[in-house]
Amino acid sequence: MSASANSIAATILMLAAAGAARAETQVERGRYLVSIMDCGGCHTTGELGGHPEPGHTLAGAKIGWAIPGVGIVTPPNLTGDVATGLGNWTSDDIVKLLRTGVRPDGREIVGPMGWRAYAQMTDPDIRAVAAYLKSLPPVVHAVPGPTPIADFKGAYFTVAHP
């Protein structure tokens, strides 16, 4: 390699090292994890229908799932709104939900969310996910809790049993 090619290679190495050394914040780590685990695929308004609503990232779906014996469950609003989102949940509440499927009121969630897979996250990663959700600005969007099919107003997925 010529002297100038050597110095270009050295510069590239230095830049790569500088990039790697930049500390990622906990919230940035959480944003990354939430994006690759596709939480928004269910929890972003409109995303299940292929049309995510601007300004409604993780603000809750409008389409639910029919769960035998329970009714319709709809992916809730995960933003910081107190009345309609996770504003009253602590980071520990979110970690507990992701590790055990159990909400602060003691009910275990049902339906399509793969929390048993998310429960395998390392402690730093699961705490980063919670920190990111707690950083989301409040979006007011009420999502119904488990609802009897007859009372549900929107569209829902159902599983045809053979």
Ligand code: HEC
């Ligand atoms: C396949 C769809 C789906 C995906 C993907 C999904 N969720 Fe969910 N999630 C749901 C549904 C449906 C519920 C409500 C279930 C119930 O009420 O029994 C729920 C509930 C929750 C709750 C409880 C909120 C509340 O108000 O009760 C939290 C917190 C949550 N999800 C976080 C996440 C995170 C974080 C991810 C990504 C790591 C994720 N979810 C991915 C469908 C999904």
